[in-house]
Amino acid sequence: MSIGGVLAVLKPEFPAVSISKLRFLEEQGLVTPRRTGSGYRMYSRADAERIRFALTAQRDSYLPLRVIRDQLADLDAGRAVEQPSRARVVTRDGELVTPPSGARVSAAELCELTGASEAELDEMAQAGLVLADTRGRFPGRAVQVVQAALALARHGISARHLRTVRTGAERQADVIDQVVAPTRSQRSGVARERSAAQAAELAELYARLHAELLRTAVDQLG
Known part of the structure; x- marks a missing residue:
């Protein structure tokens, strides 16, 4: 061919x-x-x-x-290859399968969806990358976090090395909170929806800026 x-x-x-x-x-x-x-x-x-x-x-x-x-x-060479653990359900019609917005998943479900072991999930929780509620359940968005952390781990970057990423995200969230707080403090439902939309837009802009700055820094490594 x-x-x-x-x-x-x-x-x-x-x-x-x-x-x-x-x-x-x-x-x-x-x-x-x-x-x-x-x-x-x-x-x-x-x-x-x-x-x-x-x-x-x-x-x-x-x-x-x-x-x-x-x-x-x-x-x-005719040798057997051990396949790494993986999510049982990865894609549907080319789209990543994740829990719906607002959903909560147990530790067992999170491991099943991502292919993470209990030990790996525990290490991520200790590093603050994923946080469980009082019932031991995680937000649906934790699926993407765990999958990204697993991918980095295969390159030798452990969960503890990602704490600075988490703290950076928290600082950026604090800035976003200051920007949207005046709108969110209004009592109307429309104002709260506008506040949530603005926060999501700012988060996307921060993510784009971070990605470009990281690419620039990597390019400078030579």
Whole structure:
């Protein structure tokens, strides 16, 4: 298959995959397509399956490429590959499945939805990344927090290293609270709704600013 043919095969399962992504996986040594005399890439069915394996591991288990590369080497050598724990339900129609807004989930449900172990969840709770109420239940948004923390852990960044992220978010929330407090203090329901909408908008702007500043700082690492 040509690179376009592989893309057509994978697109239904991985809508975000692109030609540049396929070339990147080749550069990282995960797949080695044959080259024609004119220099065009030609992929076998086995090549396509290796790419599918890599994309699935990234999407469902947040594995770094070095781990995926090692797993592929083990498979090539006929050795069994231990699959990491993962959420039982990950996506539906391409969208991440999470509890509805305002929902509360138990520790067991949170572990099931994210693939986290009880020990990992306990470590995140001790670091203040997720907080349970008096009944031991977590907000639905904790699902995304735990999944992100698990992905970072696979790169060697533990929950305790993420405390500064939590404290930074809390400081930003305090600033947002000061901005929306005058509107929220009004008694009308419309004013409270306006306050909530403004807070959500400010949070999104803070998130965008943080992401861009982080990318800039990483670029400066050389």
